[in-house]
Amino acid sequence: MxxxxxxxxxDIKGNxxxxxxxEVEFKQYINDYLELDLGRYPSMEDIINAVSELEIGKKQIEIEF
Known part of the structure; x- marks a missing residue:
């Protein structure tokens, strides 16, 4: 496993x-795409606080090979 x-x-509709x-690519994409200007390596907390109207999160799943 x-x-x-x-x-x-x-988005605001839940989609x-x-x-x-x-995680690094994810944070850089959001920072660049939404033009948040949070620096080169923003923390997840900084991003979540900057776009509080959107749901940003993570989910762990288990994969069985």
Whole structure:
């Protein structure tokens, strides 16, 4: 079994609009796409606080090979 973490962002309607399994890529994408200007390596907390109207989170799933 392998654990996989999926990072996601949902729009105001609750639809998942972006996912990624790499936390650094996920944070950079959101920072760039939403033009948050939080610096090169923003924390997840900084991003969540900057876009509080959107749901940003992560979910761990178990995959069996």
């Amino acid at each position: 392998t654990n996989l973490t999926i990072y996601y962002i949902k 998942v609009v972006y996912t990624n399994t790499n």
